[in-house]
Amino acid sequence: MIFFISFGIGQTPRILYSPEQILYFTSFENNYSFLRIDSTQSSNIWQVGKPRKLIFDSAYTQPFALVTDTVNPYPVNNRSSFEIKLKRPDTAFCWSTMTLSFLHKYETDSLYDGGYIEISYDGGINWINVIEDTTLILKNLYFYKKSDTINGGCAAFSGNSKKWNPISIIWERGSGIAQYTIDFVIIRFSFVSDSIDSGKSGWLIDELLLLVSNGCTGSINELSSKKTSKVYPNPVINNFVIEFENSKSQNCQLQIFNLLGEKCFEKNHITENKILLGKNIFKFQGIYFYRIIFPNNITIHGKFFIY
Numbered sequence: 617m618i619f620f621i622s623f624g625i626g627q628t629p630r631i632l633y634s635p636e637q638i639l640y641f642t643s644f645e646n647n648y649s650f651l652r653i654d655s656t657q658s659s660n661i662w663q664v665g666k667p668r669k670l671i672f673d674s675a676y677t678q679p680f681a682l683v684t685d686t687v688n689p690y691p692v693n694n695r696s697s698f699e700i701k702l703k704r705p706d707t708a709f710c711w712s713t714m715t716l717s718f719l720h721k722y723e724t725d726s727l728y729d730g731g732y733i734e735i736s737y738d739g740g741i742n743w744i745n746v747i748e749d750t751t752l753i754l755k756n757l758y759f760y761k762k763s764d765t766i767n768g769g770c771a772a773f774s775g776n777s778k779k780w781n782p783i784s785i786i787w788e789r790g791s792g793i794a795q796y797t798i799d800f801v802i803i804r805f806s807f808v809s810d811s812i813d814s815g816k817s818g819w820l821i822d823e824l825l826l827l828v829s830n831g832c833t834g835s836i837n838e839l840s841s842k843k844t845s846k847v848y849p850n851p852v853i854n855n856f857v858i859e860f861e862n863s864k865s866q867n868c869q870l871q872i873f874n875l876l877g878e879k880c881f882e883k884n885h886i887t888e889n890k891i892l893l894g895k896n897i898f899k900f901q902g903i904y905f906y907r908i909i910f911p912n913n914i915t916i917h918g919k920f921f922i923y
């Protein structure tokens with residue numbers, strides 16, 4: 617039996633806005649109740665608060681972030697974990713696409729101390745380091761590789777990230793979790809250190825997001841006939857393009873929303889199949905959702921990350 621400090625066992629994650637998706641998001645200013653910090657680890661150093669260290673002197677979004685102690689360097693021989701339990705969408709018959717993304721910094725003894733992410737498909741009995749999970753797609757360049765092992769032989773983030781890096785992991789529809797009929801998965805973040813103290817800061821995380829698509833509600837044929845779209849480059853650094861199926865040059869409308877469901881941008885009378893946009897439309901870094909509405913009310917949904 618595992619007990620968690622601060623948060624109740626089996627607590628229903630708070631659900632924020634997302635079209636056609638269940639979404640768990642926190643910037644740690646509030647509503648991080650879906651996280652569970654493992655209190656069976658007697659010296660668990662994960663804290664939500666205002667970082668006040670030499671290297672980690674602020675959160676990405678002020679004032680709070682999740683960090684391996686807000687003030688002190690990480691201690692020796694430490695193991696600190698937190699978990700997120702993700703429920704299968706009530707309206708879905710099976711798992712579909714699941715996305716994990718966050719922004720982070722780390723400063724550890726390179727190849728000795730670090731942090732890694734695991735997933736359990738069987739309620740916490742067996743764990744797979746996500747880099748070993750063949751059912752997911754790593755969508756960015758900043759993730760650790762299988763060869764980036766730390767003390768104990770586990771692949772992990774280690775060394776000095778120097779800046780905030782965006783991380784996205786996607787479990788795709790049609791593979792991986794879609795094959796499971798289980799009710800939930802658990803994602804675990806663990807920080808570990810060896811016996812040599814070097815006064816480093818550890819791991820700092822902000823803007824943590826999880827999306828679980830309930831796209832399995834339709835039949836296979838309905839899914840495959842759905843119109844598709846893509847955003848590139850994604851994450852967005854500067855200008856970017858939303859490209860979508862519009863072979864009949866139909867008159868479409870584009871709407872873009874932030875995580876709170878507030879409309880940030882709208883464009884009407886689009887008859888092309890590409891929309892060029894600038895990053896300067898958006899005030900804040902993070903995930904945005906778009907909706908393209910066709911005259912017959914068919915809509916295409918997607919998301920992108922402003923970096």
Ligand SMILES: [Ca+2]
Binds near residue numbers: 645678680822
């Ligand atoms: Ca924050």
Ligand SMILES: [Ca+2]
Binds near residue numbers: 725729812813
């Ligand atoms: Ca060390």
